[in-house]
Amino acid sequence: MSRETGHSDHIPGTCVFTGQRSQKGLKLNSFAFSLHKAENREAYRKDPETYMNSYGLSAWEKQKVKEKDWKALIEEGGGNIYMLLKVGAMTGDGLVPIGAQQRGESVEEFMKTRNVPLRQNM
Amino acid sequence: MGRLVAGIGSSHVPSIGRAFDQNQQEVPEWKPLFDGYKPAKAWLKDVGITHTVVLYNDHGTDFFFDKYPTFALGVADEYPIGDEGWGVRPLPPVKGDAAFSWHLANSLVVESEFDLTICQDMVMDHGILVPLPLLFDHKPDWSVRTVPLQVNVLQHPLPTPHRLWKLGQALRTAVESYPDDVRVVVVGTGGLSHQLHGDRFGHMNSDWDNEFLDRIEDDPESLVDISHDEYMERGGAEAVEMMVWLGMRGALTPKVNKIHRNYYLPMLSGMGLTVLEDKPANDAN
Numbered sequence: 001m002s003r004e005t006g007h008s009d010h011i012p013g014t015c016v017f018t019g020q021r022s023q024k025g026l027k028l029n030s031f032a033f034s035l036h037k038a039e040n041r042e043a044y045r046k047d048p049e050t051y052m053n054s055y056g057l058s059a060w061e062k063q064k065v066k067e068k069d070w071k072a073l074i075e076e077g078g079g080n081i082y083m084l085l086k087v088g089a090m091t092g093d094g095l096v097p098i099g100a101q102q103r104g105e106s107v108e109e110f111m112k113t114r115n116v117p118l119r120q121n122m
Numbered sequence: 123m124g125r126l127v128a129g130i131g132s133s134h135v136p137s138i139g140r141a142f143d144q145n146q147q148e149v150p151e152w153k154p155l156f157d158g159y160k161p162a163k164a165w166l167k168d169v170g171i172t173h174t175v176v177l178y179n180d181h182g183t184d185f186f187f188d189k190y191p192t193f194a195l196g197v198a199d200e201y202p203i204g205d206e207g208w209g210v211r212p213l214p215p216v217k218g219d220a221a222f223s224w225h226l227a228n229s230l231v232v233e234s235e236f237d238l239t240i241c242q243d244m245v246m247d248h249g250i251l252v253p254l255p256l257l258f259d260h261k262p263d264w265s266v267r268t269v270p271l272q273v274n275v276l277q278h279p280l281p282t283p284h285r286l287w288k289l290g291q292a293l294r295t296a297v298e299s300y301p302d303d304v305r306v307v308v309v310g311t312g313g314l315s316h317q318l319h320g321d322r323f324g325h326m327n328s329d330w331d332n333e334f335l336d337r338i339e340d341d342p343e344s345l346v347d348i349s350h351d352e353y354m355e356r357g358g359a360e361a362v363e364m365m366v367w368l369g370m371r372g373a374l375t376p377k378v379n380k381i382h383r384n385y386y387l388p389m390l391s392g393m394g395l396t397v398l399e400d401k402p403a404n405d406a407n
Contacts, residue, residue: 010351011322011351011354011355011359012322013320013322013323014317014319014322014359015320016278016354017276017277018277018278019277019278022187022277026187026188030188032182033182033186035207036182036183036206037205038205038209041207075320080182080276081318081319081360082181082182083182085207086182086206086207089207090207095318095390096390099318099319099323099324099390100323102320102323103323103324104321113324114324114388114390115387116388117151117389118137118141118151118388
């Protein structure tokens with residue numbers, strides 16, 4: 001068991017959402033979680049910088065959110081996918097674009113690997 | 123007296139809810155999924171279910187990691203529909219039963235020593251809202267009363283499969299000691315195979331899904347000994363939630379009547395459904 005993650009963390013291409021990752025990503029995930037409220041989405045839309053500052057996000061976190069670098073936010077930032085999906089809802093990115101980026105693929109490339117394309121996932 | 127009539131395992135993939143709201147039931151990509159729920163819904167109506175206890179997990183609709191309960195039981199008469207970031211789905215508030223819920227709380231906490239978080243205010247997540255309208259009428263109002271039981275499968279350390287099995291057994295004891303004539307189905311939601319992050323995004327495993335569906339029917343205790351790691355390796359990291367089905371299966375008799383099963387593997391997740399009828403030893407059937 002890894003001391004850093006408190007978990008075996010041996011599955012390739014996987015960041016198990018451990019307590020350590022949750023601790024690291026607490027502010028980031030708190031910001032993302034807050035977007036489940038319509039009034040918070042409105043406040044974020046009006047002034048993203050001020051809104052992210054109110055949750056204490058670091059310069060790195062704010063930069064990665066602006067760049068929509070989901071891969072970095074999850075692998076390095078302790079981001080939780082279910083929370084980040086609420087940020088994706090703001091930027092027009094559903095599960096497929098977020099996932100394809102993490103695989104290093106375009107949405108078109110990723111969709112070719114699927115049995116049945118369902119547009120509700122986009 | 124309370125009677126535990128059946129158990130159901132069901133996926134709760136959010137896109138199913140969106141397709142449902144958009145009336146996509148007859149669209150070819152979705153028909154195999156929605157048709158699979160029709161026999162289940164009809165059977166549940168026939169056997170006169172009055173209450174559901176739904177074991178599910180929240181996905182950042184109501185619960186956040188600042189204070190994260192391992193198990194949380196709803197004890198309200200009504201539960202509002204959550205906004206998960208895309209607005210509120212057009213469903214009536216989920217109908218609860220505070221008296222029945224408090225009975226379950228007393229039995230689970232005192233008699234069976236499960237130290238649950240008790241919630242008088244709980245907002246409903248797709249973990250419940252995807253399967254519920256596929257299994258029960260909801261217009262103009264829900265045909266059943268629901269008790270939500272939220273399980274942490276997001277932030278490790280997670281409860282073990284063994285603990286979920288024991289929780290299921292404790293739920294049976296709690297239901298059967300209720301003085302009123304409620305007819306209960308226990309529902310476990312989640313899975314089947316899927317991974318939603320990392321290079322392994324999109325991982326699915328139909329062999330594992332079908333093996334799981336077989337074993338949950340006939341050899342459920344063998345699933346109790348599987349580690350979180352193995353659930354994640356075989357099904358994908360987020361598919362560790364498949365163990366929530368053990369809370370449902372643990373509530374049932376060792377042998378069950380297999381009523382219905384469905385499986386569909388379209389895009390990102392294995393979508394499974396199983397309907398199992400409880401089979402007490404003194405039952406002539």
